[in-house]
Amino acid sequence: MTNMLQVRDLHVTFVTPDRTVHAVNGVSFDLARGETLGILGESGSGKSVTLRSILRLHPEHRTRWSGSIKLEGDEILDMAPRALSDLRGQRVSMIFQEPATAFDPVFTIGQQIAETVRRHTGKSETESMKRAKDLLEMVRIPSPAQRLKAYPHEMSGGMRQRAMIALALSCNPTLLLADEPTTALDATVQIQVLLLIRELQREFNLGVIFVTHDIGVAVEVSDRIGVMYAGKLVEMAPVERMVDAPQHPYSRGLLASTVHDGMRGQRLESIPGAPPDLAEVPSGCSFAPRCKFVRPDCTTAVPALRDIEAAHAVRCVLAA
Amino acid sequence: MDTLLPIQDRGGPAQPLLLATGLRKHFPVAGGLFGRTTKVVRAVDDLSLSVAKGETLGVVGESGCGKSTVARLLIRLLKPDKGTMVLDGDPVDEPHGITVNELRRQVQMVFQDSYASLNPRLTIAETLAFAPRAHGLPAAEARERVRDLLSKVGLDPANYATRYPHELSGGQRQRVNIARALALRPRLIILDEAVSALDKSVEAQVLNMLVDLKTELDLTYVFISHDLNVVQYLSDRVLVMYLGKIVELGPVEAIYGNPQHPYTRALLSARPSMDPRKRTHEAPIQGDPPNPIDPPSGCRFRTRCPFAEDVCARVEPPLADAQFQAVACHMRVAGSGHSKAMAA
Numbered sequence: 256m257t258n259m260l261q262v263r264d265l266h267v268t269f270v271t272p273d274r275t276v277h278a279v280n281g282v283s284f285d286l287a288r289g290e291t292l293g294i295l296g297e298s299g300s301g302k303s304v305t306l307r308s309i310l311r312l313h314p315e316h317r318t319r320w321s322g323s324i325k326l327e328g329d330e331i332l333d334m335a336p337r338a339l340s341d342l343r344g345q346r347v348s349m350i351f352q353e354p355a356t357a358f359d360p361v362f363t364i365g366q367q368i369a370e371t372v373r374r375h376t377g378k379s380e381t382e383s384m385k386r387a388k389d390l391l392e393m394v395r396i397p398s399p400a401q402r403l404k405a406y407p408h409e410m411s412g413g414m415r416q417r418a419m420i421a422l423a424l425s426c427n428p429t430l431l432l433a434d435e436p437t438t439a440l441d442a443t444v445q446i447q448v449l450l451l452i453r454e455l456q457r458e459f460n461l462g463v464i465f466v467t468h469d470i471g472v473a474v475e476v477s478d479r480i481g482v483m484y485a486g487k488l489v490e491m492a493p494v495e496r497m498v499d500a501p502q503h504p505y506s507r508g509l510l511a512s513t514v515h516d517g518m519r520g521q522r523l524e525s526i527p528g529a530p531p532d533l534a535e536v537p538s539g540c541s542f543a544p545r546c547k548f549v550r551p552d553c554t555t556a557v558p559a560l561r562d563i564e565a566a567h568a569v570r571c572v573l574a575a
Numbered sequence: 576m577d578t579l580l581p582i583q584d585r586g587g588p589a590q591p592l593l594l595a596t597g598l599r600k601h602f603p604v605a606g607g608l609f610g611r612t613t614k615v616v617r618a619v620d621d622l623s624l625s626v627a628k629g630e631t632l633g634v635v636g637e638s639g640c641g642k643s644t645v646a647r648l649l650i651r652l653l654k655p656d657k658g659t660m661v662l663d664g665d666p667v668d669e670p671h672g673i674t675v676n677e678l679r680r681q682v683q684m685v686f687q688d689s690y691a692s693l694n695p696r697l698t699i700a701e702t703l704a705f706a707p708r709a710h711g712l713p714a715a716e717a718r719e720r721v722r723d724l725l726s727k728v729g730l731d732p733a734n735y736a737t738r739y740p741h742e743l744s745g746g747q748r749q750r751v752n753i754a755r756a757l758a759l760r761p762r763l764i765i766l767d768e769a770v771s772a773l774d775k776s777v778e779a780q781v782l783n784m785l786v787d788l789k790t791e792l793d794l795t796y797v798f799i800s801h802d803l804n805v806v807q808y809l810s811d812r813v814l815v816m817y818l819g820k821i822v823e824l825g826p827v828e829a830i831y832g833n834p835q836h837p838y839t840r841a842l843l844s845a846r847p848s849m850d851p852r853k854r855t856h857e858a859p860i861q862g863d864p865p866n867p868i869d870p871p872s873g874c875r876f877r878t879r880c881p882f883a884e885d886v887c888a889r890v891e892p893p894l895a896d897a898q899f900q901a902v903a904c905h906m907r908v909a910g911s912g913h914s915k916a917m918a919a
Contacts, residue, residue: 297775414863450856471849516807
């Protein structure tokens with residue numbers, strides 16, 4: 256497998272007159288074609304900011320970037336507006352948590368998908384609409400011909416999310432970015448959408464980056480899992496390895512504090528405290544204030560993300 | 576009358592703390608010409624439940640199943656169209672019974688949105704002292720109670736009493752909401768998705784705290800959540816709802832270990848697996864839950880049920896005892912006419 260996406264030392268800072276937020280502080284990873292990378296983290300960990308940087312969706316005038324994001328050799332952070340519009344939707348697509356707000360309420364689902372197809376492929380109106388119908392069929396929406404004429408509010412949450420996946424795949428992208436796409440869905444619907452994403456990923460050999468706070472969901476879809484904390488990747492490992500033997504104290508705590516089958520009556524292991532404020536870049540390990548294994552050298556320098564074995568990297572002085 | 580001492584138990588341990596019978600809540604939907612009521616959301620239909628003293632009753636179901644409406648009915652934020660409620664032997668809002676205000680002293684609620692639940696212009700101490708003061712507690716005693724409440728939920732009074740809600744994290748705010756619910760020394764606390772908005776590491780802290788408080792203060796919980804794992808962790812009995820109806824009700828071991836209703840089974844097997852070697856390969860049921868406006872006739876789950884037969888569309892299944900739990904499914908009713916049911 257060749258790496259289609261290379262993210263190197265990405266820093267994203269949001270600057271407003273009264274506040275500066277260091278949302279992403281040096282994230283590096285690769286993604287191969289046909290691979291699904293799950294990025295796991297809590298709110299404010301920088302997982303969505305990292306994802307959105309790949310499409311440069313942040314407001315230009317108050318965002319400062321550094322580092323590099325290369326898609327098939329093209330530097331995304333240097334792209335001109337026109338190249339960026341060609342990138343969005345055509346090479347890289349994104350699905351969001353809330354399909355009700357991602358769609359325009361005053362156009363039908365069919366119009367919105369067909370518009371995207373026309374913009375990127377230059378097909379005629381009839382052809383684009385036919386493509387839209389095929390796409391709805393592909394995401395298994397029943398009676399697709401009628402659904403083309405439906406407005407977003409006329410569809411259920413699960414159907415809207417399927418329609419958004421259809422829209423995202425309308426121009427045959429190679430990279431699909433998913434930002435908590437099943438979080439707002441009901442349990443019985445969530446699993447249907449996860450299976451659909453997994454199936455389409457295989458069928459089209461897509462690279463997928465799947466951002467979620469839900470470990471179960473990440474385990475269902477990912478080949479590799481990266482755990483983020485305070486704007487940094489603290490651990491990256493193949494999914495089995497991450498579940499069986501997480502090494503970073505934060506990943507361990509996160510897995511142990513997640514309630515699952517058979518924990519009734521046991522006291523939950525919790526991580527004391529709360530994630531840090533991102534107004535300043537910490538000089539040491541950002542997890543140190545909450546870590547029960549903290550040592551003096553944890554606070555003197557930021558630990559490097561080191562490989563402890565093939566494909567398993569940990570950002571902790573204790574990891575060997 | 577000192578209203579703020581702990582309330583004495585009256586009916587003994589065998590008498591349910593809260594008994595609700597035949598609760599119904601329908602919401603009219605205005606529509607059509609001149610805003611006439613054309614449709615009705617049948618949020619909760621003929622629902623009966625009892626909450627035993629000292630237990631945690633878990634309520635699970637998907638969005639629109641009526642679980643939050645049930646919570647609001649139990650604390651009378653909504654007036655039921657029909658049905659009665661009895662709190663430790665006293666009928667609620669009836670002659671010779673207790674008033675709604677008295678009910679709300681004994682039954683308190685914690686909501687999902689920790690920020691929207693707090694008045695942004697009041698400090699934490701003012702918020703916590705509000706209800707005790709309104710119930711006539713002198714200022715000095717109220718201050719003492721605020722300190723006590725904050726320490727109970729693990730927040731240092733010296734540090735947090737004078738802060739405003741926006742200065743706290745989500746987990747800390749939810750601790751304040753729990754402290755506020757405890758301020759009048761209630762007996763029953765309704766937790767409506769109270770940990771759902773919290774991050775996992777913080778959720779675990781709050782769950783541990785809820786377990787401790789329950790023992791320490793002799794509380795009873797109704798725990799409403801869409802998260803099946805958390806409900807399993809906390810509950811003694813579990814009630815499964817679908818489109819305004821109870822489909823299954825029983826001890827947590829029976830519901831999770833041996834679910835009888837096809838919906839409960841689907842819901843449980845839709846949980847993502849925590850093991851990458853045991854991934855889900857097929858969705859247990861297809862489609863979304865139907866709109867609670869005009870729910871299906873007969874059994875409301877039949878449109879998504881793999882075992883649906885004629886009888887399911889014609890007759891509404893009663894909530895009948897089956898082994899350790901109660902189930903509303905024709906397959907579990909002898910002689911119901913379903914091919915999988917036992918003969919009468």
